[in-house]
Amino acid sequence: MDACGTQAAAAAAGGEGTQRTLYPYVTGNSVIAMKYKDGVIMACDTGASYGSTLRYKSVERIKAVGKHSLIGGSGEFSDFQEILRYLDELTLSDHMWDDGNSLGPKEIHAYLTRVMYNRRNKFDPLWNSLVLGGVKKGPKGDEKYLGMVNMIGTHFEDNHLATGFGNHMAIPILRAEWREDMTFEEAIKLIEKCLLVLLYRDRSSINKFQIAKITTEGSTIYPPYALKTNWGFSAFENPSKGAVGTW
């Protein structure tokens, strides 16, 4: 990656010491999330690539935020870590109010939207697509929340979300097969279906996934595990069987 070129470009762009994110270096993969009966489930793989090299293989891209939320991030990993620091400050000062109230997922999503949009307006974006999910007791009982913000500040809520390549490969499956009030086991099966498709067809995906869930009891981030893949189609074994010598 051309670090010297970035600085030269920044200096040439005008004003010394101007720092702008021009392109991402270490990038995380897709994140998939969906609501289910007891709360929100989120999953992603644990890899971070440095361009076309698979540099880090044990990276946690889903973190708990406060008591009620989970955040998952894809895109530039250093920007994701910076966002986690901002959220730490936010939850800390919220805790120090000591007023019995705590920030719910909707509030944190709104905060992140402001942060991302303002950085984009300064032409110095945080190069991420973030998924924010959680459950909090509201006036109508336990309200599940799932929202997304990306690097230009586009934000929305939905019953199921995906970032990056997941938009093209996981969302069609989720749109066809997601139902209201899925049990935890059904939700895991559906998410694993999406993760497997991404593993087969996204070149930067690795076979090491983490699933996290958040319910009214709190958040749980499960240890990483691998999915079983099937490469044994008989058609793959000898593709040129019909015409020897072809390519």
Place this chain on the structure above:
Amino acid sequence: MVGSMDVPAKGGFSFDLCRRNDMLEKKGLKVPGFRKTGTTIVGLVFADGVVLGADTRATEGPIVADKNCEKIHYMAPNIYCCGAGTAADTEAVTDMVSSQLQLHRYATSRESRVVTALTLLKTHLFSYQGHVSAALVLGGVDCTGPHLHTVYPHGSVDTLPFATMGSGSLAAMSVFESKYKEGLTRDEGIELVCGAIRAGIFNDLGSGSNVDVCVITKGKTEYLRNHELPNPRTYASSKGFSFVQGHTEVLSTKITPLKPKPEVTVGDAMEE
């Protein structure tokens, strides 16, 4: 540009104008774009043969040019080809190879093989270096069994148990990757192909309208045109509209009889 072009080109791509085109582009000439089909096309191999599927939307940029076009092209009685990319290119290339296959059948008195169509397609596309923008899913059943291939615009080919191409290929591939298994029955194969095309229709803007399916087995080909219509016109009343006389107030009536047409007697045939 002058003098060196006396000998007609023997075939394949002529690179004579490439330097001039590069120079023009550097000077700011905007190269005209191509009309694409924006498509979802799929194919899969099942127990007894192959099933091909396609959507039916043809786009010109952001506009839907044809709501119900045919993307599954005839190559031979036992071989069909779905085409994505530039509509003119897919039509022309499949037509051309279909004619060559017919001539070959006359010469050999044998049923065409899928690898023959494959070789004709890939050598043609390779010689045009990707400028013929045709991405094809070729499937058929011949004496050596069922075959499914994908052909890319630059001329490379793949032999696969299931394949998707076009702008909706990712949505369709997600359905295939999660549900395909070997040894499907005919109905399961058709259902899976329809599911994949529906995923493309509803999740990709370049694909839409209806689902075409083609099932090829040994000795029998079924072209199921508009097998599914998942986008019916729901706002038009199925009973139609009846306008009974008396609903609209008639202010005045004027009747003008038209002049009677002159009778034309049959005359002599025209001299050529």
